[in-house]
Amino acid sequence: MSLKLTEGMRDTLAQWLDHERALKSASENTITAYGHDVSGWLSFLAEHEGGGFGPAAIARVRLSDMRSWMAHERGRGVAPRSLARALSAVKTFTRWLAERDGFDATAILATRSPKFQKKLPRPLSPDAAKEMLSTVELQDEEPWIAARNVAVVTLLYGCGLRISEALSLTGSDVPLGEVIRIVGKGNKERIVPVLPAARQAVAEYVRLCPYDLLPETPLFRGARGGALNPRLISKVTEAARMQLGLPSSVTPHAMRHSFATHLLNAGGDLRAIQELLGHASLSTTQAYTAVDNARLLQVYEAAHPRAK
Template identity: 80%
Template sequence: MSLALSAAMRDALETWLSHERALKSASAHTIAAYGRDVTGWLAFLAHHHGESLGPARIGRLGITDMRAWMAHERGRGVAPRSLARALSAVKTFTRWLAEREGFDPTAILSTRSPKFTAKLPRPLSAEAAQEMLSTVEMQSEEPWIAARDTAVVTLLYGCGLRISEALSLTGADLPLGEVLRITGKGDKERIVPVLPVARRAVAEYARLCPHDLSPSAPLFRGKRGGALNPRLIAKVTETARMQLGLPSSVTPHAMRHSFATHLLNAGGDLRAIQELLGHASLSTTQAYTAVDTARLMQVYEAAHPRAKGD
């Protein structure tokens, strides 16, 4: 697809991606997705118009061009959610390019995003979460692997870690203290309390692990000693949830959902939970936590001045 881009457009795209990487601390995964989405859009436009488009030509695009691109994407099976993400990247790039080149980006920025139904996360009940931990422990006949899987899933549920964050721990983190310093998305650091049950689970794994857990090496290892593949945790979680008769929505990430929801149900502050999860936006945390209406009204009545008659 990059062959459809002019040299000036390739330079502009690379400069914008570097800008997003440096100034907005976007993750490598996000930068790669941005690059694919915008390159795909530019490639379509080149084919649509029969020529490579330079930066200045983008300013002459109209709403019909955008509609043609979106129709093309839907026609090749791109889901509304994925198309909305691509459109967001296109708009961000165009806004930046317009400021640099001095054109009016209104036609592109006014393009409406496709409608889609957001899939809210499905946390487990507190009882199901405990059953998952116990069942995960029984999936391997090798004690150290059983302890490893239990330790990882306990970190997801007990500390609200992402699977990538749990697997990024190294031998230098041993023994786990009362808090962990986690580097999450966008290289943002946060401090996460570590429950005694999580410290015990990791300590038991470290005691049984047959591999040398040196400070510079990954803490969680595969059977042959390499870094643990996250797919193995997904597989053991899938097996455990099938044994318990739980729905397919029960994934490693669902344990993180459950951590957040159970904290909020127990009276936790939403902003404090936002910090623990490492969310940049409070709205993300709100979508993350499944709380019934009665609980939300309790929080409202306890916190809102008007509700208390002030």
């Protein structure tokens, strides 16, 4: 669909994206997704009205217009989860614009999100996680690359890092100490303990790596010496899980799920795990960990003052 937006609307959208980037510290991936989702919505409204669509026109959007947009998106095959994400971006943009320009945005903000079944995380069992680490090492004949793969996956499982966080480490971070300082989503810093197994795995990689790991350069390197592409770790993980006969849900991110779940099942405190994972909300951590209701009740009874 062609963009039939006025220059003013395009400027307004750019201003909002700058706002999200600067004041809310949104990642570039999030900014790109926001821009795509809101641009698509604005394009539909421009086509719907049959003419140029400027910022003032948003104040005239009715609930029926929103329903037409959502029906259009479903009609072209957009999944409920993706549509819910787009609607969330639209509401965030509209709320910002309504506060700036002083209009009533109730029709847009009151639009109900489509229902969808949330996918529960599928962590590995402790034994499967150990087997994954062993099998990852076998996916490359070059010793230093094999050691690199093990080091990265060990950081995901042993420290609960996102793959982007593991690959953001630089030469200045080695040798790893008992804790590392991680800058995660929203530029939020957290301190993460490092298990001896993770320190040893990284140290072995550093020992074998043929490239100079200077303080300002990426710690994990590709075969030609550049920064390691996260897709390579995904491929290695995929090959290892296929060898082990594990389901397709076993991804690098599943190692982080497994870290959280195994820690909670071992008696870890939910709020402490929230801090380790860098989650802004405790509800996110609870959804992130695959524990049964009985285990959650135990955590509740142990932590809640009225349960004692």
